[in-house]
Amino acid sequence: MRTESLPVATAPGEQQVSMPTLVGAAGEQQSPTPAPVGTQRQNTLIGGVWGWAPLISLSSACSMVLIAVAYNGGRAGAYWTDLPLWLGLATLFIPIAARLLSTGATRQERLGLVVLFGIGLFLVKAFQYPLYFSYHDEFIHWRTANDILDSGALFTPNSLIPVSPLFPGLEIATGALAAISGLSLFAAGSMVLGTARLILTLALYLFYERIGGSSRVAGLAALLYLSNPKLIFFDAQFSYESLALPFALLALFALTRRRASAPGWFGLTLVAFVGLGGTIVTHHLTSYALLALLLLWGAILAILRVRGAGRHEENPSWVAIVGGVAALAWLIFVANLVIGYLAPHAVGSAAEFIRLLRGESASRTLFRDPTGQVTPLWERVTALLSTAVILLGLGPGLWMLWRRYRRHGLALTLALATLAYPASLGLRLTEAGGEISARAAVTLFLGVSFVLALAVVRLVSIRPANLALGAFGVALLTITFLGNVIVGSGPIWARIPGPYVVGGDSRSVEPQGLASADWALTLLGPNNRFAADRTNRLLLGAQGEQHPVTHLNDQVDVSPLYTSGGFGPIQAAILRQGNIKYLLLDRRLSTALPRNGIYFEANEVDANAHTAPLNANALAKFDRLLDINLVYDSGAIQIYQLGGNVREP
Amino acid sequence: MNRKAAAPALAFSCFAVLVGSLSLAYGWRAAWIIMAAPLVLALPGAALTGALFPRPVLTPAEQCLFSLGLSLGVVVLAGLVLNETPWGMRAVPWIVALGAIAIIAGLVAWLRRRSAITTPAATTEGLSFAQAAICGLAVLVVLGAGFITVRGAQRQTTTGFTQLWMLPTTADATTLNIGVTNREPAETTTYRLEFEADRRVIAAWDVRLASGATWTESVTLAADISSTTMVEAVLYRADNAQTVYRRAKIQRGQ
Numbered sequence: 001m002r003t004e005s006l007p008v009a010t011a012p013g014e015q016q017v018s019m020p021t022l023v024g025a026a027g028e029q030q031s032p033t034p035a036p037v038g039t040q041r042q043n044t045l046i047g048g049v050w051g052w053a054p055l056i057s058l059s060s061a062c063s064m065v066l067i068a069v070a071y072n073g074g075r076a077g078a079y080w081t082d083l084p085l086w087l088g089l090a091t092l093f094i095p096i097a098a099r100l101l102s103t104g105a106t107r108q109e110r111l112g113l114v115v116l117f118g119i120g121l122f123l124v125k126a127f128q129y130p131l132y133f134s135y136h137d138e139f140i141h142w143r144t145a146n147d148i149l150d151s152g153a154l155f156t157p158n159s160l161i162p163v164s165p166l167f168p169g170l171e172i173a174t175g176a177l178a179a180i181s182g183l184s185l186f187a188a189g190s191m192v193l194g195t196a197r198l199i200l201t202l203a204l205y206l207f208y209e210r211i212g213g214s215s216r217v218a219g220l221a222a223l224l225y226l227s228n229p230k231l232i233f234f235d236a237q238f239s240y241e242s243l244a245l246p247f248a249l250l251a252l253f254a255l256t257r258r259r260a261s262a263p264g265w266f267g268l269t270l271v272a273f274v275g276l277g278g279t280i281v282t283h284h285l286t287s288y289a290l291l292a293l294l295l296l297w298g299a300i301l302a303i304l305r306v307r308g309a310g311r312h313e314e315n316p317s318w319v320a321i322v323g324g325v326a327a328l329a330w331l332i333f334v335a336n337l338v339i340g341y342l343a344p345h346a347v348g349s350a351a352e353f354i355r356l357l358r359g360e361s362a363s364r365t366l367f368r369d370p371t372g373q374v375t376p377l378w379e380r381v382t383a384l385l386s387t388a389v390i391l392l393g394l395g396p397g398l399w400m401l402w403r404r405y406r407r408h409g410l411a412l413t414l415a416l417a418t419l420a421y422p423a424s425l426g427l428r429l430t431e432a433g434g435e436i437s438a439r440a441a442v443t444l445f446l447g448v449s450f451v452l453a454l455a456v457v458r459l460v461s462i463r464p465a466n467l468a469l470g471a472f473g474v475a476l477l478t479i480t481f482l483g484n485v486i487v488g489s490g491p492i493w494a495r496i497p498g499p500y501v502v503g504g505d506s507r508s509v510e511p512q513g514l515a516s517a518d519w520a521l522t523l524l525g526p527n528n529r530f531a532a533d534r535t536n537r538l539l540l541g542a543q544g545e546q547h548p549v550t551h552l553n554d555q556v557d558v559s560p561l562y563t564s565g566g567f568g569p570i571q572a573a574i575l576r577q578g579n580i581k582y583l584l585l586d587r588r589l590s591t592a593l594p595r596n597g598i599y600f601e602a603n604e605v606d607a608n609a610h611t612a613p614l615n616a617n618a619l620a621k622f623d624r625l626l627d628i629n630l631v632y633d634s635g636a637i638q639i640y641q642l643g644g645n646v647r648e649p
Numbered sequence: 650m651n652r653k654a655a656a657p658a659l660a661f662s663c664f665a666v667l668v669g670s671l672s673l674a675y676g677w678r679a680a681w682i683i684m685a686a687p688l689v690l691a692l693p694g695a696a697l698t699g700a701l702f703p704r705p706v707l708t709p710a711e712q713c714l715f716s717l718g719l720s721l722g723v724v725v726l727a728g729l730v731l732n733e734t735p736w737g738m739r740a741v742p743w744i745v746a747l748g749a750i751a752i753i754a755g756l757v758a759w760l761r762r763r764s765a766i767t768t769p770a771a772t773t774e775g776l777s778f779a780q781a782a783i784c785g786l787a788v789l790v791v792l793g794a795g796f797i798t799v800r801g802a803q804r805q806t807t808t809g810f811t812q813l814w815m816l817p818t819t820a821d822a823t824t825l826n827i828g829v830t831n832r833e834p835a836e837t838t839t840y841r842l843e844f845e846a847d848r849r850v851i852a853a854w855d856v857r858l859a860s861g862a863t864w865t866e867s868v869t870l871a872a873d874i875s876s877t878t879m880v881e882a883v884l885y886r887a888d889n890a891q892t893v894y895r896r897a898k899i900q901r902g903q
Contacts, residue, residue, distance in 0.1 A: 045779045054780035054787075061790035068794040072801030111710055123791070127798040152737030154728070172728030172738070173689065173721050176747070179740045181685035195690045195717055202714040243721070250718040257711075267701030271715055274722035281725055497802070512810050515832060523816060523826075626900065632814045633895040634832075641816075643900075 051109035053116065056095045060120045063091035068127055074496035081496050089485060090478060092120045093227075097477045100219040101460060101470060110219035111205050118201030118226050122194060125236035128497055132186055132514075134506040137239040139538035140164050145171035145185050146545065149178055155334070159553040160541040166335035169282025170243040189238045196246045197236065201226065203249035208450060210256040211410050214457070221453035227481040228445040229488030230438055244283030245442065248290040251275030255294070256410060258314040269319070276323045280330050284338045287327050289443040293413060294320035300416075301409035309407035345436060352430040364429055369491040370597025370608045379486045386483020387425065389476050390448060394418060397455035404454070417447030493595055502613070503594025508535040516584065516637045517544030523632075524582070531558040531574075532584040533599055536637070540584065549578040551601050559600040562589070565618045567625055567648050575642060583622065583640045590616040624649060688744070692751040694720030699758025723750060809833035811840070813895035815882040818867070822901045827882050828865040829895075831858035839887035840894070844868060846878050855887075 046052055066088030073081040096113045099105050105113075128134070133142050140160040147156035148171050158164045165171075170192065178188035204225055209218035225231070235242050254272035258265055280287040298317030304310030331338060367375035367383070375383075398415060405411035421444045427437035460473030489495040493507055501507045517539040520528070526545040530537075537548040551557045556578035561571050562585070574580070589599055590613050597608035622628060627643030695716040698707070707715065727746050728738055736742040776784060812830040831838050837859050844852040851871075856864045870880070884895040 044777055045783060048777060048780070050776055050780055054776060054783045057787040058783050058790065061787040061794070064791050064794035065797065068798040068801070071798055075801050075805040077806075123794075127794070129802065130795070130799045131802045148738060152739045154732045154738075168728070169725040173724045175738060176724050176728065176743050177685060177689045179738065180689060180743050180747075181682045183682060183685075191686060191690065192721070195721065199714060199718045199721070202710055203718070206710060206714060246718065247722060250714065250722070253714070263704050264702050264706040267698075270701060271719060274719055274726070278722040278725050281729065497805070500807070511807050511832065515810070515812060515830075519812060519814065523814060523828075629817075629899045630897050631816050631899070632812065633897055634812045635808075635810045635895070 049106045049108040050112060051105050052095075052099050053109045053112040056099060056113060057116055059095050060092050060116055063088040063120065064123055064127070066091060067124055071127055071497050074498040077499055085496060086482070089124070089482065092117070092124075093481045094474060094478055097223060097481070098470070098474045100216070100223055101456065101473050101477070103216070105216075105219070107209075107215040110215045111202075114205045114219055114222040114226070115198065115201045117223060118197055118204075119194075121226060121232055122197040122236050125233050126190065126194075129506060129509075132509075133189070133238055133542070134509045135233075135237040135239070136505045136538065138237050139542035141171060141238050141240065142185060142189075142542040143545070144168060145174045145178075145189065146542070148172065148175040149185065150545075157553075158541075159547045159550055160538065161341075162553050163284070163335065163338050163341045164240070166337060167240050167244075167281065167283055169247070169278055170238070170240050172281075173243065174238075193236065193238060193242055196243045199246035200249055203246060203253045207249060207253040207256060208453070210253065211405075211408065211414070211450065212453070217450070217453045217457050220456050221449045223477070224449035224452050224480070225445050227484050228441055228449070229484045230442045231445075232485055232488045234438075234488065235442065240283040241286055241442070244279050244286035247275045247278035247282060248286050249275075251279065251290065252293075255314070255316045255319060259312075260314055272316075272319055273322075276319070277326065280323065280327045284331075284335065284342065285439060286442075287323075291320055291324050291327060293417070293443070293446075294323065296416065297410050297413040300412050304407060304409050304412075310409045313409050349427060349430055349436050353427060356430055364434060366428070369493075369595060370610070371593040371595055373491060373493070373595075375486070375492065379492075382479060383483045383486045386480045386487070389480050389483075390452065391422060393452045393455045394421070394448070395455075396459060397451035397453075400454040400458050401451055411450070414447035414450050417444050418451045420444055421448050491595070500588070501595050502588055502592040503534060503596050503599060505535070505596060507595070509539065512634055512636055513539045513586070514543055516540075516632070516634060516639065517542075517546075519632060520544040520546055520582075520639065528582055529578065529580050530582045530584055531561055531578065531580045533562070533586055533589055534594075534596075534601065536584050536586055537600075546582075549580055551603050554578055557601065557603060559604040562600070562614060563605070563618060565615065565621065567621060567646065572646065575646060581642055583642060585619060585622060585638045585640065586636060587616070587619055587638070588636050589614045590619055688747050688751070689720065689724055691716055691720050693723045693747050693754065694718060696751045696754035696758055697723065700754040700761060703758065703761035703764075723747075809835070811838070811884070811886075811895060813842075813882060813884045813897055815880075815897035815899060817899060822870075822880070822899050824867060824869045825880065825899065826865065826867055827897075828863060829856055829858065829884060830863040831860055833860060836860055841885045841887060841890060843883045843885070845881045845883060846870070846874050848881075 045055060066084040070081045070083075070085035070088060073084065096117045099113055100110055133139060140158065141164055143160055144156075144158050144164045147158065147165065148154060148168065154168050154172070155165050170189075173192045174185060174189045177183065177191060178185050181188065183191075201222065204222040205218050208221040208225075209215055212218055212221065235245055251272045252275075254268045254275060258268045258272070276287075276290070279290055294316045298315050298320055301310045301313055301315050302317070305315075367380045398418065401411055401415050420440075424437045424440045424444060427440075428434045456473060456477070460469055460476075493501055493504055498507060500510045513536055516536070520530075520540060521544045524546075527547045530540050530546045530548045532540055532548050537550065540546040541548045549556050549558055554577075556574060558574060558578065558580070561574055561583065564571060592613055593610050597610065598604065599610070599614060601607075622638075622640055623630070626647050626649055627645045629641040629643075630638055631641045632639035695712075697719045698712055698715040702715075724747065727750070731738045731742050731746060734742065775781075810832050812832065813828070815825055815827045818824045818826050827842070827844065829840060829842060831840075837857060840856045840858070842854045842856055843850045851874075852868065854864075854866065858864055870878075879898060879900050881896060881898040883893055885892070886894050
């Protein structure tokens with residue numbers, strides 16, 4: 001058996017490149033070198049192929065205790081929750097980063113540490129609200145999953161977001177597990193998400209190992225990717241991207257693993273198609289980003305081959321084209337609503353960015369929530385330092401990439417994605433572009449993480465001779481991670497569970513709202529057309545299986561029903577156009593500004609710029625109107641049944 | 650998946666289908682919950698990985714990745730197919746579909762593996778006893794952390810509340826369904842509920858409810874009450890009988 005190394009060089013001081021491609025006697029390529037077998041195991045805590053990983057698993061477990069204590073403190077309204085939270089996150093990250101940075105860890109240890117970190121971060125989110133779905137998007141997909149479970153069929157309209165049922169991958173998997181096991185959708189969904197996270201971490205590590213040809217680069221790149229702001233909380237929630245991303249990484253890894261005429265080519269191609277198909281059915285943006293990446297990779301590879309390079313890579317173009325046709329077919333025949341859903345976001349943020357460049361509009365104020373609450377100074381500094389460290393690391397990383405991988409098509413593709421990252425930061429200065437920039441990070445960080453890992457591997461090593469430099473490297477990585485947590489978790493009130501706040505998404509989900517939604521389903525039956533605020537709309541739509549009337553789905557803005565001091569022709573027209581039969585009134589809306597800037601929907605008057613809470617007298621008008629019945633009262637929440645001729649007395 | 654792994658996967662698939670059938674027939678629910686997770690999350694992918702890669706070309710990490718990834722991928726794609734069938738995505742069609750995929754792919758894996766050239770499989774060195782013990786301890790600590798956060802969420806202090814409702818059960822609202830649910834933090838709460846027509850109390854109940862308990866009553870209006878009368882249900886707490894605690898009202902004939 002002879003060994004044929006991938007055409008990449010090893011950086012000075014780096015551990016032996018650990019991705020040889022074995023070519024068997026019959027000419028077939030074999031898997032990477034297996035770990036030594038049959039060696040005498042020593043009964044030691046540290047050592048062997050797993051190295052420090054078992055001991056670090058214990059420190060990671062202890063970090064989970066700290067985080068659980070922080071969350072419980074938040075629930076009790078304690079002021080000291082920041083300390084155990086940040087201590088827990090640092091305890092999770094630092095030992096893993098230090099070991100991945102060291103030159104002494106084995107491949108198996110690095111892989112184990114990456115999996116440990118991925119699962120640990122997943123638990124950081126899962127421990128926040130361990131009893132029920134609580135994030136905004138989770139309710140939307142819960143409704144879709146519930147419809148599938150109830151009807152046994154796909155594509156039941158979902159008034160919370162019409163495109164959700166058109167990309168039902170996550171809900172199909174969750175529904176299958178719930179239907180077979182009888183588990184609740186929350187339990188089944190959590191199991192599917194946990195499995196998806198395991199797929200993501202394994203695929204990430206193996207993907208980077210394949211490109212970088214180094215377990216050290218792979219470990220660090222995977223660590224950096226898992227630390228990206230969107231992955232920590234957003235992509236751990238019950239939402240389509242959380243499953244689509246692992247599918248996309250699975251497809252990417254299978255495509256990088258393929259070699260023409262090598263054993264397993266057919267199997268790997270099939271795995272790639274299953275991953276690609278799963279992505280297309282699960283999430284629009286992820287599938288389009290994956291296809292764009294594959295097409296770019298194919299184009300770069302074609303150029304490299306003209307110049308006599310890139311022979312060791314299998315061109316993914318035909319897979320991308322087949323995937324593109326499938327995605328287009330899905331878009332045309334199933335999910336044509338997605339164009340109308342995505343286009344306004346893209347056009348709006350582009351127009352806002354142009355206005356910003358021309359000086360015609362002010363930039364978004366960073367580190368300040370819509371109620372004016374400012375992020376603490378140390379958090380602002382850490383977040384900015386984190387971005388600065390990333391940007392500063394890109395230069396040497398790109399230089400390393402050019403030196404070592406300029407004949408490698410996929411590495412060059414990731415380099416191009418990396419170049420788009422600084423530009424995407426500019427979008428964060430606009431209100432609409434902030435969301436797009438954050439979403440783009442999920443794709444762009446594939447490149448950013450690889451490039452940064454190359455820079456880190458080149459510049460920093462933990463060895464006995466240079467422990468100070470190693471500590472400096474760990475400190476920089478920790479700043480990057482903590483900064484990303486600050487950016488990804490949003491305002492302080494969103495980070496830790498706690499008492500009810502107005503318009504605070506997860507923090508606004510509490511027993512009274514859930515009980516009202518339950519009551520609506522039990523006593524009124526499903527699919528009644530409701531007017532409600534943002535939080536109760538989600539609860540009614542998901543838990544209550546009602547049809548909340550929205551601007552997004554029904555083109556009806558219900559906010560004037562609540563904000564107006566009286567009931568006139570405009571309000572009557574809204575009831576008529578929306579065919580609204582019930583109205584839910586949450587009187588707590590008059591007690592505070594909405595934490596996320598919105599009482600009802602993004603198109604309401606003064607969205608993200610409210611200066612005073614809703615007028616309590618305006619909310620009280622429903623008590624005096626005619627042809628309206630107050631059918632439910634739980635104190636803060638009332639539900640009114642509306643007749644066909646609601647009017648002022 | 651090598652041959653050694655294919656046989657247990659096949660056996661496990663058969664076992665899963667058997668337990669599934671028994672559980673559906675005899676209600677072995679707990680057993681089935683344990684079996685359902687592998688059937689959805691791992692077995693179809695593990696069997697397919699064995700069928701697609703009969704020679705040991707994959708590392709253990711790759712085998713694990715493909716087993717999980719293909720399982721979820723196949724479940725999603727199978728869901729699209731089941732949606733087009735008359736049976737839909739119900740428990741039994743899911744069990745049959747995923748069980749069939751796992752068993753057929755497991756058989757293919759076994760057959761292909763038999764005819765493949767045998768080469769040493771990539772194997773993973775295990776943990777030492779001390780390392781396994783420390784990993785076990787880590788798992789226990791994580792479970793403890795999970796317990797802490799779940800208990801904390803269950804005991805989170807929230808403002809208690811009481812739900813009162815009144816719904817007409819007939820079009821002319823001559824019959825009304827009135828209900829009270831106690832969700833106050835105190836163990837038992839005593840209420841007084843008054844039913845009024847045109848501000849005149851025509852019925853009243855003293856209701857004593859444990860926390861979480863519900864009281865309901867169906868009220869039929871007497872024939873002498875006007876069809877345009879406003880009826881109200883007014884709830885007082887016994888410990889504050891002067892203040893209206895909850896109110897529901899129906900405007901009849903509007």
